[in-house]
Amino acid sequence: MATQKPKCLLLGIIEHAFEQYAALSEYAELVTPKSTNREEFIEECKSGALDGVVVAFRTFTSVSITGRIDAELVEALPKSLKFICHNGAGYDQIDIQPLTDRKIRVSNVPTAVDDSTADVNMFLILGALRNFNIGMTALRAKEWRGASTLGNDPQDKVLGIVGMGGIGQTLKRRAEAFDMKIQYYNRRQLDPDQEQGAKYVSFDELLATSDVISLNLPLNAHTRHIISTAEFAKMKTGVVIVNTARGAVMDEAALVEALNSGKVRSVGLDVFEEEPTIHPGLLENPNVMLIPHMGTFTVETQTKMEVWNIENAKMALTQGQLKSPVPEQASITDWD
Numbered sequence: 001m002a003t004q005k006p007k008c009l010l011l012g013i014i015e016h017a018f019e020q021y022a023a024l025s026e027y028a029e030l031v032t033p034k035s036t037n038r039e040e041f042i043e044e045c046k047s048g049a050l051d052g053v054v055v056a057f058r059t060f061t062s063v064s065i066t067g068r069i070d071a072e073l074v075e076a077l078p079k080s081l082k083f084i085c086h087n088g089a090g091y092d093q094i095d096i097q098p099l100t101d102r103k104i105r106v107s108n109v110p111t112a113v114d115d116s117t118a119d120v121n122m123f124l125i126l127g128a129l130r131n132f133n134i135g136m137t138a139l140r141a142k143e144w145r146g147a148s149t150l151g152n153d154p155q156d157k158v159l160g161i162v163g164m165g166g167i168g169q170t171l172k173r174r175a176e177a178f179d180m181k182i183q184y185y186n187r188r189q190l191d192p193d194q195e196q197g198a199k200y201v202s203f204d205e206l207l208a209t210s211d212v213i214s215l216n217l218p219l220n221a222h223t224r225h226i227i228s229t230a231e232f233a234k235m236k237t238g239v240v241i242v243n244t245a246r247g248a249v250m251d252e253a254a255l256v257e258a259l260n261s262g263k264v265r266s267v268g269l270d271v272f273e274e275e276p277t278i279h280p281g282l283l284e285n286p287n288v289m290l291i292p293h294m295g296t297f298t299v300e301t302q303t304k305m306e307v308w309n310i311e312n313a314k315m316a317l318t319q320g321q322l323k324s325p326v327p328e329q330a331s332i333t334d335w336d
């Protein structure tokens, strides 16, 4: 009797790497859920319809099918499930601890996102320094430059990067091309070959001495609202802030106040606390440049991300390992 292939569950849709995903059928039966919401998905899991699924490939938008991957959902997942391959860098939709407790391994997609996100980050730094939002909005309202005021050049400004992972390091290189001076804060100081001359400073020193602050750290329980009223108070008056990480690393209501008081001169945001809802105080403020979470929104990057994630799924199926496990699980060796 032929042995049954394990199953690979696709949560969400493949939009670019069709052939690479189809090629996984050599190692697994490729299946999709019938459910369209969390309640149905939990029922589908409980019914046994997804038994035999060993790997789940998930996208951001599949949160509409499963909801957060939290303890309640983990409880319902098929007993056969061993790997969740998340098709993104930030995996804040997933609670890692309950998965670790159930010995389910999780991967994300680092590296592939670095260039496109750092590009958007640099675009927002320049746009916020020059306050292009005012001119661009005025032009469309047929008011030419409208209330535009002179902007500032990036040259010789101190850029403080909070979170010096792949995106932070790529941004550093972009910003150096604009002659910015780079300092950074990270949970740990980087090795000199990664640091490449950037100055390592404490979080408080970064807040107090940066002309531009860029948020490039993951969202988790430790980083939620890492920038709030107390942190704004420590910053230079007239600071520029840019966020391409996750909205909730910054307290949006406190940001609106800091903008209104003039403490923060301008901001460039690609991410928001309650996407797709935007705080009205940000929408109304002309000193805010807004992009609807498009950091990785390019054909090349979206393709690279899917290909990377498929490699994670393939390694899981063929070697019982992940190419890029999430840091919380990277040092765990006993998965049996």
Ligand SMILES: O=CC(=O)O
Binding pocket: 087, 088, 089, 090, 091, 113, 295, 296
């Ligand atoms: O926001 C994009 C990502 O986390 O990959």
